[in-house]
Amino acid sequence: MFNRLAHLSIRAKVISGFVVMIILSLGIGIAGLRSTSLTQARVHQVVEVEQPVALAALELDASISRLEGAMGFYLLSREEDELAQYRKAQEQAAEAVRAMAAMPQVQADESYRARIARIRAQFERLAGYQARFEAMAADPAQRMPAMKITGEVLNPAAQAIRQAISELISVAEEEEDAELLKQAYDLRYAMTNLQAELRGFVAFRAPAARENAQAYLELMEKKLAAISARYDDLDFEAQSAVDTLSENVQTFHQALMELFKVHGSAHAYEDVYLVRTEIVPLTRQIEAELSAVVQQARERIDAASSELSAQVQNSERLILVLLAAGLVLGILIAVSVTLSIVRPLNRAVAAMNDIARGEGDLTRRLEERGGLELERLARAFNRFVGRIRQTVGHTVDAVAHLREVSERLEAVMQDTAQGVERQHEETDRVATAMTEMASSSAEVADHARVAAEAANDADHSAQEGRQVVGQAIDSINALAGEVDRAASVIQTLQNDSQEIGKILDVIRSIAEQTNLLALNAAIEAAAAGEQGRGFAVVAEEVRSLASRTQSSTEEIQEMIQRLQRSSDEAVSVMETERELAGDTVMHASQTGEKLDLITERVQRISEMNASISVAAEEQSQVAEEINRNLVSIKQVAEQTASNTHSIEQASAELKRLAAELRDLVGSFRT
Incomplete structure (x- = not known):
């Protein structure tokens, strides 16, 4: 495989x-x-x-x-x-x-x-x-059949029995029949207890209540039998009551047995049973x-x-x-794949390590064998080493030339750095001067603006003062008019007081004449004796009235004189006030004219301050623009200095790399 x-x-x-x-x-x-x-x-x-x-x-x-x-x-x-x-x-x-x-x-x-x-x-x-x-749920009688028996049979029969017992008691009391009365009371006692036990049995289905109810029913039937034994000895009403009792007790007994049967069974509560x-x-x-x-x-x-x-x-x-x-x-x-690939590659790596450990000997070559890819690899490696050999030769020559260029570049950059430093210092001094000038221009503009605002405030205040003076003149004129009217009124009052004085003279003359007439009448009445006594009293009263009139007239005369003196003084004061009001109006008019002149001067000052402020602002803007340009120049100079320094470092690094490259290339053997 x-x-x-x-x-x-x-x-x-x-x-x-x-x-x-x-x-x-x-x-x-x-x-x-x-x-x-x-x-x-x-x-x-x-x-x-x-x-x-x-x-x-x-x-x-x-x-x-x-x-x-x-x-x-x-x-x-x-x-x-x-x-x-x-x-x-x-x-x-x-x-x-x-x-x-x-x-x-x-x-x-x-x-x-x-x-x-x-x-x-x-x-x-x-x-x-x-x-x-x-x-x-709507009809309890359907839910509990005992209630139906009780409502339809037992309750009507019980009511009839109690009514019949009441009739027997009435008859026994009327006839004073003690035995009948006792038996009737026993019947009522048994019936009452029977109903109570019946209610207990219907409510709780207790066996004791059922037994007690049966016992009371038997007692009631026993007492009824005893009364029925005397049936022939009773009157018609008592016999009718006994008949009613017998009939209803029998009905009650049958219904009660039916109730015991139904209510004692599973059908006692029909809904529960259902x-x-x-x-x-x-x-x-x-x-x-x-x-x-x-x-x-x-x-x-x-x-x-x-x-x-x-x-x-x-x-x-x-x-x-x-x-x-x-x-x-x-x-x-x-x-399998790894071994078939790694083994040939290991052989190629070993050959490359031999070349690497051979002190840069570029004359070494690989054998071109070991499979398709490895043959191509060896062939390419040999071509690569040949190309590297040529490159290293050219690099040695280039390194020597690069060293000379870097030395010249380093000298030029040192001169450039010194010039940039001087430019930087000059630019700082110019920028400082422009900053101070811009600051001064800004202060001048601010002061001019403040002065313009103060002038505007003064103008506004002068105008307000002019309005106040005008209002004061109007008020003083109105006051002068009122003073004239008051003087006229006081003059009229003085004339009226003089007329009143004339009238008082007439009244005083009349009072004196009346006093004389009353005196003469009194003398005549005294001469008349008793007949003239009443007239003498009247004459005395008239004389007394005339005297009081004369006295009052004199008091009024004194008051009129005082009033005349006061009015004379008021007229004099009014004349003085009117003259003072005229002088005040004149001075106020002069003050208004001065305020108008001040307003005009303030407006001129305000216009001049505005012009100064505009010029100062323009100067400040120009200074700021120059300052920005200087800052830009400074930044450019700093950038140039920085670049110069970088170039110096690059030049030094280039010089160092040239030395290293020379040493490195020198390690290869070509």
């Missing part, structure tokens, strides 16, 4: 190995795909067919359980909320039955279809009890059918799982066999 591989090319050997590995990989992949397909089919059977049926059966079983719970709660409470829950559970269960019957998996399987059909029929029977339960004898067995049948469906699905799932497990194991064994075969075959092919 190795001999046959030795005559093949390396390409053929590699391709053969890959073809064998691809065939093995295809075999393993086909086996895996087949296993996966079978597994997918089994999983589909489990997940898409059997498992949904089992889950639907479990969901229906849960719906039936919820329906039973809702039914029980409704029968216990008989409330509308529980009835709504019962109906809702009924609808949900019905929907679950319909959904399960409509499943494609069920329709496709005869056994599933038959079981679901039986479940559907049983559920329809279960749903038919809903109306009966609702009727029992649930125990019909509903529970029916639901158990449904649950049994559902359990059978679930069991059948589980068995199929288990069978499919077992088949799936077996299939997986078979696939694993097949894949393991194929993998083992591929591994063994791959190892054999790898070893």
Whole structure:
């Protein structure tokens, strides 16, 4: 096998190995795909067919359980909320039955279809009890037959018996029949206790209550028999009461025996009996059918799982066999191909190492034999060594010339570096001066802008002052007008006070004349004696009034005089104020003119400051532009210096490499 591989090319050997590995990989992949397909089919059977049926059966079983719970709660409470829950559970269960019957998996399987059909029929029977339960909940007599017997027979008979007993008691009291009265009271006692025990038996179905009720019934019949023995001795009313008692006691006895029979049997509570004898067995049948469906699905799932497990194991064994075969075959092919390639290559490497360890002897050559690729390799190597020999010869000459060039380049770059350094220093000084000039220009522009703003503020303040002065002039003019009007009013007041003084003179004259007349009248009345006494009193009163009038007139005269003096002073003050107002108006007008002049000057200053600010800003912009240009020049100079330094380093490195290359080339023997 190795001999046959030795005559093949390396390409053929590699391709053969890959073809064998691809065939093995295809075999393993086909086996895996087949296993996966079978597994997918089994999983589909489990997940898409059997498992949904089992889950639907479990969901229906849960719906039936919820329906039973809702039914029980409704029968216990008989409330509308529980009835709504019962109906809702009924609808949900019905929907679950319909959904399960409509499943494609069920329709496709005869056994599933038959079981679901039986479940559907049983559920329809279960749903038919809903109306009966609702009727029992609405009518307690249907739910508990004892209540029907009690309501229809026992209660009317008991009421008639108690009424008849009351009539006997009335008759016995009227006739003062002590024995009849005692027997009637015994009857009422027995009847009362009988009803109490009867209610206890109906409520709790206690055997003791039943026995006590029978005992009280026998006591009541015994007492009734004793009264009936005296039937002929009783009057008509008592006999009528005894007849009523006998008839109703007999009815009560028969109905009571029927109640004991019914209420003591399984039919005591009809709804409970119906649930125990019909509903529970029916639901158990449904649950049994559902359990059978679930069991059948589980068995199929288990069978499919077992088949799936077996299939997986078979696939694993097949894949393991194929993998083992591929591994063994791959190892054999790898070893064969490797040995057929590595051995000739090792011989070529040994020959190359001999050349390498031969102190750079480029006169060595490989033997051109050992197979197609190795012969080509030896031939190419020999040509390569020949080319290297020629290249090394040319390189020796080039290295000598390169050394001379690098030395000249190093000298030139040193001169260039010194010039760049001087340029860098000059550029720094110019940039510093331009920065200071730009800063000064910026400060001038800022100061001019601040001065312009201050001038604008002053202009604005002057204009506001001019407006204030104008308003002050208007106010002073208005004040002067008011002062004139006040002076006129005061003058009028002075004239009126003079007129009042004239009137007071007339009044004072009249008062004096009246005083004289009153005095004369008093004298005449005194001369008249008794006849003139009343007139004398009147004359005295008139004289007194005249005196007070005269006194008041004098006081008014003094007040008028004071008023006249005050008005004279007010007129004088008003004249002075009017003159001062005129002077104030004149000064305010002069102030307004000065403010107008200030405003004009401030506007001129503001315009000049604006011009200075614009010029300074332009100068600052020009300085900044020059500064940017200088910075660019500086950066270029720095870059040139950096490049010069790099070139110096490159030149030194080139010089060093030239020396190394010279040493390296010198190690070859050509």
